[in-house]
Each structure stands twice: as C-alpha cells, then as structure tokens.
Amino acid sequence: MTAPPTSTGPGRTAPRRAALTAIGTLVAVFAIIAVGWRCPVLLVAGVPCPTCGMTRAVRLALHGDLAGATRLHPLMWLAVPVVMLFVGVEIAGYARTGAWGASRRMRFSNVLMIGTAALLFALWIARFAGMFGGPVR
Numbered sequence: 001m002t003a004p005p006t007s008t009g010p011g012r013t014a015p016r017r018a019a020l021t022a023i024g025t026l027v028a029v030f031a032i033i034a035v036g037w038r039c040p041v042l043l044v045a046g047v048p049c050p051t052c053g054m055t056r057a058v059r060l061a062l063h064g065d066l067a068g069a070t071r072l073h074p075l076m077w078l079a080v081p082v083v084m085l086f087v088g089v090e091i092a093g094y095a096r097t098g099a100w101g102a103s104r105r106m107r108f109s110n111v112l113m114i115g116t117a118a119l120l121f122a123l124w125i126a127r128f129a130g131m132f133g134g135p136v137r
Contacts, residue, residue, distance in 0.1 A: 018095030050124035053136035
C-alpha cells in the first residue's frame with residue numbers, strides 16, 4: 001500500500017523556502033542598519049577592519065547623504081551591490097534547489113569577489129597611510 005499524495009511537494013516548498021530566507025535576510029539587514037553594528041574586529045583587536053564604516057555609510061546613503069556616505073567608505077558603492085548580487089543569487093538558488101552555493105556557478109564570481117576584496121584591502125592600507133580621511137573608527 002502506498003502513502004496518499006501530500007499537498008506539499010517540491011513545487012510548494014521552494015516558494016516558502018525562498019520567502020522565509022528572504023524575510024530572514026531582510027530582518028537581519030534591517031536590524032544591523034537600523035540598530036547599528038559595532039565592528040567586532042575593532043572591538044577585539046582595536047584595529048578597524050577593511051569594511052569598517054560600511055554600515056554607517058549605508059545608513060547615510062539611505063538618509064540621502066551620498067557625499068557623507070562616500071567620505072565614510074568610498075567603496076560602499078561597489079561592495080554593497082556586489083554583496084547584494086551574491087545574496088540574491090544565493091536566495092534564488094536556495095529556493096530552487098534547497099542547497100546553498102549557487103553563486104559558485106556564476107561566471108566571474110571568483111574574479112568579482114577577489115577583486116572587491118582586493119580593493120577593500122587596498123583602501124584599508126591607504127587609509128592607514130593617512131589617505132582618504134585615515135582609518136575609520
């Protein structure tokens with residue numbers, strides 16, 4: 001005897017999984033941006049990390065202060081869209097397959113991530129040398 005068919009097949013779980021993942025991501029992003037986030041590297045090591053100031057820069061941009069956001073972290077305009085792209089691809093891939101790792105199959109994903117990281121580290125070193133307003137605290 002076989003089990004009766006259920007109403008929750010693969011086609012019904014994917015949209016629910018995508019919605020729950022997207023909602024969870026939005027709640028986390030909202031909490032970090034709205035409440036604020038102290039850099040754990042700065043708190044533990046006393047040295048700002050390559051992305052220090054990014055959350056505050058996003059907050060300034062969301063409030064319309066684009067020049068202030070650029071001053072706080074000039075690479076915000078590159079790093080945030082890159083991260084948003086990868087998060088979106090991962091959520092869509094998870095919704096389709098139920099597994100993470102969809103961004104690994106994107107063309108040029110390694111080049112994009114390594115290039116963004118290299119620019120962040122280059123800016124970080126330049127700021128320690130006193131350029132671009134010095135280290136963010």
